[in-house]
Amino acid sequence: MxxxxxxxxxxxxxxxxxxxxxxxxxxxxxxxxxxxxxxxxxxxxxxxxxxxxxxxxxxxxxxxxxxxxxxxxxxxxxxxxxxxxxxxxxxxxxxxxxxxxxxxxxFLFLLVAMTFINSMEERKVFEVLRVKLVNAGYSFRKLFWVTGALSFVISPVADNLTTALLMCAVVMAIGKEDKKFVGLACINIVVAANAGGAFSPFGDITTLMVWQKGIIQFQEFLVLFVPALVNWLVPAAIMHFAVPKAQPDSNVGNIQLKRGAFVIMGLFLWTIATAVSFHNFLGLPPMVGMMAGLALLQIFGYYLHKTHKKNKATFSSEKDAERIGDLVPFDVFTKVARAEWxxxxxxxxxxxxxxxxxxxxxxxxxxxxxxxxxxxxxxxxxxxxxxxxxxxxxxxxxxxxxxxxxSHGQWLLVTLTAGVGGSMLSIGSAAGVALMGAARGKYTFLGHLKWTPVIALGYIASIYAHFLVNGSLM
Incomplete structure (x- = not known):
């Protein structure tokens, strides 16, 4: 067209x-x-x-x-x-x-979500996850499936772009110069992250728009879980045989979470629950609940700021102080400023x-x-x-x-196709574009294009699965 x-x-x-x-x-x-x-x-x-x-x-x-x-x-x-x-x-x-x-x-909804993600990133939440995966000693094939599965599971909450970048950092740290493995793993991550984001309002901007419009209720997105899973598993199962069987050498130093990391993760989950409740039970825009959650993050940030230890002598080294987040106080407004403007x-x-x-x-x-x-x-x-x-x-x-x-089933179909269709080309989604920059030279447009027929097969299979599972809604 x-x-x-x-x-x-x-x-x-x-x-x-x-x-x-x-x-x-x-x-x-x-x-x-x-x-x-x-x-x-x-x-x-x-x-x-x-x-x-x-x-x-x-x-x-x-x-x-x-x-x-x-x-x-x-x-x-x-x-x-x-x-x-x-x-x-x-x-x-x-x-x-x-x-x-x-x-x-x-805008207000996304701004709050981005602020929470930036806060968790600053508290080393994603870095700790990355290090644990790097040090796990997985083979390339096992890492291919682990990063794909985590992309599918994390993206419904943390959005597909953030999830893809996190998993890409893992495969880059382990794969290093193995161009073939990094390229295949990145394709798998993009497909999995986009598929995972299709059955949650928080997984992609398109699903968020559909939810905020009131066409599909929060819990109704879950009926897209099976079609989304099929969308990822079909190409992943085929690409599996092209992944090298080698066992990489990886040894990265241990990293600890900064002070308050678990509380911020809890506040993020509470904020999501508040946004859903405001929309489903009170008939209010979800962003009202998100802004209320931002206020809680700001108050907790105030607590972290007032209680941080300014005296470096308390710690055995400056590195230890910085690791637990007491050398530089937490400032929530720097996290707002770091949103994807x-x-x-x-x-x-x-x-x-x-x-x-x-x-x-x-x-x-x-x-x-x-x-x-x-x-x-x-x-x-x-x-x-x-x-x-x-x-x-x-x-x-x-x-x-x-x-x-x-019909309602057709609205679910367009939500699914708009969410996972972008996986067919590297330029079709924010996750793909971001990974072309993060894994420059290893994950490329042409490298992704080579596997487009396989990804398209997963796209067709997911549509068939939707008709099979949700046929009564069509």
Missing amino acids: SFIKLFVTLGTVLGCSSMAMAASGGDTGIQLDLTMHWVGYVGILTFVIAYAFVMLEEKTHMRKSKPALLAAGVIWGLIGLIYAIKGVDHTAEVAIRHNILEFAEL DTLLFFYGIILCVGGLGFMGYLAMVSKFMYLDLGPTTANILVGILSAIVDNIPVMFAVLTMMPEM
Whole structure:
């Protein structure tokens, strides 16, 4: 499918939501069809150019948020201009405010999650796990399965990107110069992390969007566990025979957790439970519970700060003092500052870009083509394939904005395909892109592409498993 057809489809999805907003009252009920207007053409061209720069981030070394933010400003600037010329007041303002509200809820949720992850990283939680795995003395084949299984289990809580980077550090520490093992292990990690993130609202931004939209309840994501597991196990079982049988030599010094690490892990689990409870039982946005959890982290950070020992003479060495976290006091705001701001700002740009194209009327066209002409099953399978080429965030946001009429099982299907479809190419997910940088020269686009048919087999098998396990919901 061409880029133009893709973004026309995305525009259709957002158009349905925008039309509903425009009809919400007063003089905001007039909405212009810009699909055949020069403003619409320029808007699509702007988005295509911006997204080309996003996809070329590894080559240009320009952060993906920059072109996305600029494209968002250009698209909505054009919309504002044409509405001002036509004398239509407030309609565009209502539409963009709706998009900004959606972004704000996701932004606050992700900001808290990232802060907790950064806090646990600073308290050496992930480093201790890495060292224990390195020192376990596993063979390459056993490590291949252990890192894959841990990626699948951890990503539903810690998100697929963080999990993939952690496991990549493990295979890099053990595999060292064994390029074949590192490449295969990284492919396995990407597939496992994306699959694990598909059955949890915390595993990926796309699943988080679906949950916050209220389409699928928290516990309902668990029915995707078996299809997600199949998605990982099928390619992993085939790749297993290509993994070297060698026994690596590894000996890394012991590392201890810093003071308060277990409490912060407990607070993170409590915060997740609070967010789920606020959403399921109180009908409030999950980010309200997340922000309450952030307050608890801040209060505990205040305790760590006030009780840290400033006197180095208390410790046998400066290294011991630093290890348990008393040499430098804990500061929660440094963890907030270390959030993935490029990702958060990119997310803002994408939501406004796709929202703008939808407001112009393009998403309604795409929705008709995909979900009426092709049918929901074909459309949802295509969503997963598209997410391997284009980031799954704009694709899923477009689907959520279109809100096509389909069964609960079909909504679960598109959640699954958007989550795991990106595994078919290394550029199809944040985990894959990050690992190409972390394991530069060992995990590459072409190396991943070699195994794409095997990963695609897992993708097909997971869809079949979904129909088999959740057929009653279709």
